[in-house]
Amino acid sequence: MDFELGEEHRMLKELVARFVADALMPLEPKVLERESRGEGAGLTESERKPIDAKARELGLWGLDAPSEFGGSDLPVEAMVGVHEELGKTVTPYTFPPDSPNLRMLMVAANEEQRQTYLGPYARGETISAIGISEPGAGADPAAMITRAVRDGDEWVINGRKIWISRAQDADFTILMAVTDKAKGARGGMSAFLVDKGTPGFNVLRRIAMIGGHVTYEIALEDCRVPAGKLLGTEGQGFAPMQIRLSTRRVQMACWCIGIAQRAVDMICEHARQRVTFGAPLADRQTIQWWVADAATQIHACRLMVYDAACKIDRGRDARSEVSMIKVFATELAWDIIDKAMQTFGAMGMAKEIPLQLMASKVRLMRIYDGPSEVHRWVIARNLLGRR
Numbered sequence: 001m002d003f004e005l006g007e008e009h010r011m012l013k014e015l016v017a018r019f020v021a022d023a024l025m026p027l028e029p030k031v032l033e034r035e036s037r038g039e040g041a042g043l044t045e046s047e048r049k050p051i052d053a054k055a056r057e058l059g060l061w062g063l064d065a066p067s068e069f070g071g072s073d074l075p076v077e078a079m080v081g082v083h084e085e086l087g088k089t090v091t092p093y094t095f096p097p098d099s100p101n102l103r104m105l106m107v108a109a110n111e112e113q114r115q116t117y118l119g120p121y122a123r124g125e126t127i128s129a130i131g132i133s134e135p136g137a138g139a140d141p142a143a144m145i146t147r148a149v150r151d152g153d154e155w156v157i158n159g160r161k162i163w164i165s166r167a168q169d170a171d172f173t174i175l176m177a178v179t180d181k182a183k184g185a186r187g188g189m190s191a192f193l194v195d196k197g198t199p200g201f202n203v204l205r206r207i208a209m210i211g212g213h214v215t216y217e218i219a220l221e222d223c224r225v226p227a228g229k230l231l232g233t234e235g236q237g238f239a240p241m242q243i244r245l246s247t248r249r250v251q252m253a254c255w256c257i258g259i260a261q262r263a264v265d266m267i268c269e270h271a272r273q274r275v276t277f278g279a280p281l282a283d284r285q286t287i288q289w290w291v292a293d294a295a296t297q298i299h300a301c302r303l304m305v306y307d308a309a310c311k312i313d314r315g316r317d318a319r320s321e322v323s324m325i326k327v328f329a330t331e332l333a334w335d336i337i338d339k340a341m342q343t344f345g346a347m348g349m350a351k352e353i354p355l356q357l358m359a360s361k362v363r364l365m366r367i368y369d370g371p372s373e374v375h376r377w378v379i380a381r382n383l384l385g386r387r
Contacts, residue, residue, distance in 0.1 A: 005081065013081030015058060023054050024091040028354060031091050034212070036351040041212025042092060051093060052124075060095050065102060065122035076250060076309040083251050084302075087258025090357040096124030099251060101174060104130075104244035108191065108232035117172060117193060129170035131161035131218060132241065138163075139374045141176070141238065142185045146220060148177035148192060155192060155230065157200070157223040167216035168203055171196050175220070180235055191237035193229045200224060211360025245369050246312070246322045252365045253305050253329035257298060259358050260333040263340040264294045266355070270344055281343065290339045297332050304328060320382050323375035330366045337362060
């Protein structure tokens with residue numbers, strides 16, 4: 001069993017690390033300043049364009065997208081290092097296209113949809129969103145009540161969705177709806193492709209989240225889409241949706257490794273410089289143990305993530321492993337950031353340094369795509385034979 005990355009994937013990770021240092025880290029002061037003023041933590045168009053151009057120039061575009069659309073077809077294992085390095089900065093950026101919706105399209109889109117939706121998305125020409133959660137149905141898809149009813153050559157969708165990132169700007173939204181109420185999540189849930197501007201697709205409100213993040217609530221009011229906008233097989237939308245969710249959960253775990261490593265690096269640098277009661281913090285046993293425990297936990301987490309990624313790449317069932325890393329990585333990063341804040345003292349509470357944005361991002365991830373409590377339940381249910 002080899003725990004080392006192949007040379008090609010190792011070089012990719014190093015390339016991304018240089019990209020983060022050269023293109024993203026210099027923007028952190030502006031991101032922090034905007035967020036402190038309540039203007040969000042996103043990038044402006046003038047900031048994003050040169051970053052996109054640099055990513056294209058370096059070949060960091062469409063990394064896990066299909067080769068037929070100009071992508072590199074990289075496995076999940078190769079993307080672990082990519083997302084880990086991206087996690088080390090609070091400058092919000094992912095290499096287009098974002099993997100979760102990409103992989104859902106890859107497994108569910110028919111040939112026409114591959115050309116119309118997957119191709120442009122894989123090339124980074126379009127923006128997508130996904131609508132799963134509802135005001136009364138978050139982590140429990142069986143409670144979903146948004147309905148899609150067939151009417152001749154169209155589907156009529158009614159319901160509400162919430163916590164949707166990019167809903168305002170997305171060129172299309174992958175929308176989950178119940179098509180057979182009796183079967184629900186087990187054979188009665190379908191996915192639809194809803195284009196921007198479709199009548200009946202209404203963005204109700206913009207919801208400001210912690211850390212400068214933004215989500216939206218939408219209402220579907222007799223929203224009619226052609227029959228050809230059904231993504232995948234009618235009633236079989238749950239499995240592709242799970243692929244999408246698992247992809248994001250692995251991605252989050254990778255980001256958390258990067259975030260935790262950044263926090264440890266900050267602790268080490270500060271501890272060597274800060275002197276209290278006549279000695280540097282680096283000589284204090286408390287700091288030494290925090291650093292040692294953090295390094296040990298990060299190492300364990302990284303191995304867990306690579307194990308899950310390898311199983312996914314080999315087509316094995318990795319649902320339990322994905323739930324494990326979702327819990328372990330997010331809670332690990334949260335604890336290490338807290339130790340970093342404590343190490344910095346009052347400065348750790350200031351919005352001038354990235355710790356507070358790192359903490360907000362991790363706190364969101366402990367809820368997004370399934371809270372820790374649900375994933376613990378999933379793990380235990382599988383072990384106890386109570387699935």
